Amino acid sequence: MNKKIIFLACVIGIALLSVSYISAESDVDTSDWVNITVNDINFQIPPEYGGGRNASGDYLFNNVFTFGLVALENNKSFRNNYGYEATNEENYDVEEMEIDGHHAVAYYSNRSIVNHTVTYLYFESNGTFYALSYDGDDVNSSMKKIVSYSPKSKLSKEEFNEKLNKAQEEYIEDQIEQEEAYQYEQAYREGYNQGRSDSRGGELLGYYFFYKLGQRSRY
Template identity: 30%
Template sequence: MKIMKRIFLLLLTFLLIGSVCAVDYSNVSIDGADFQIPPQYSQGTLDKGKYVFEDLRTFAILHVDDYIVSNYGGMYKIADFKEKISVGERPAMLLTYYNTYIKDNVSQLYFPVGESVYCIYFRGNNVTSDISNIVETAPPSEMTSEAFYGILSEAKKEHDYRKYLDDLAADYSGIASTRDSASNSNDDQIVKWYLLTHWR
């Protein structure tokens, strides 16, 4: 009888431990790619190629193909930390910056899914097991590391080029505005001269 009680208690203990350790991931489909979301981020909203829990500083998954130049290129420029890493068998790029509003680090983890690039935003600077699990269980990608990092590199170059053109346009605009104000000043002086010399 004692042995039966011990076996029963042992089985009950295993069942309790198993139920405590079991994690209920929810599934979210973002532009046709399914992701397993850990419970702490499961109450987010899904809208137009993105899943956001609270805000981009807390947790989000974005399909960034359509705006990778502004997203990756812009974030690369302000990132305090940049590192090429592997998550499972996948190449990934981790960008981290300090957000003064929340007084904490915010990271963006870019990784390939199929022929696309997705990005996970999360608070902190460490790729946790939950973040790794999202990447590892995402649909596979045949994209090589070279192709993936090449896409990111081209996005950064394009962003830098656009920034250069914007700066050039602003410089020209400043010169043109100075020239226009000088021209207006000359016109004003001519009108004053005419009024002072010809009007009585």
């Protein structure tokens, strides 16, 4: 008898936790929230972020470290934006989550440029990735509510992760190529300026143009 009571108590406790979690997000008061449109999707945001710059593909209040919502509409913007944040040395934590039918991942960092914590929340909606960034160290109910206004994820969780991993790998590869191209260019210029534009200098310049051509071919 006691075992049955304990079991029922555990089940009820889990159910209450689930209800509390759902209520925490659904109970957000959005009566005074501000309407914005990003990538033809209508979002609502808390009033403290209202009055920012709203373009077709993004919304910014002050700057991306205060509040920003950006649609990463093509592979290049997605790779550069996500790749940079995923490899940022100032990150101190990363968290995967599901938000009302959206796959999402959050990066938390202490940004020296603004001297405060910044959260970058990446989520996918109907095949398009978005970056929601703001001054804060968690993904609270208000931020989850913003995400919930967009159409649900089109990708599976596996496809979502594959896209993220590929973007990060390509970003790292691109950074390595740019650094190598820069080193080749500097070596050539140094040799040329010293009056030593010999065959080695020409070879280095050839490598430089090769890397630049390789970069353009991927865009």
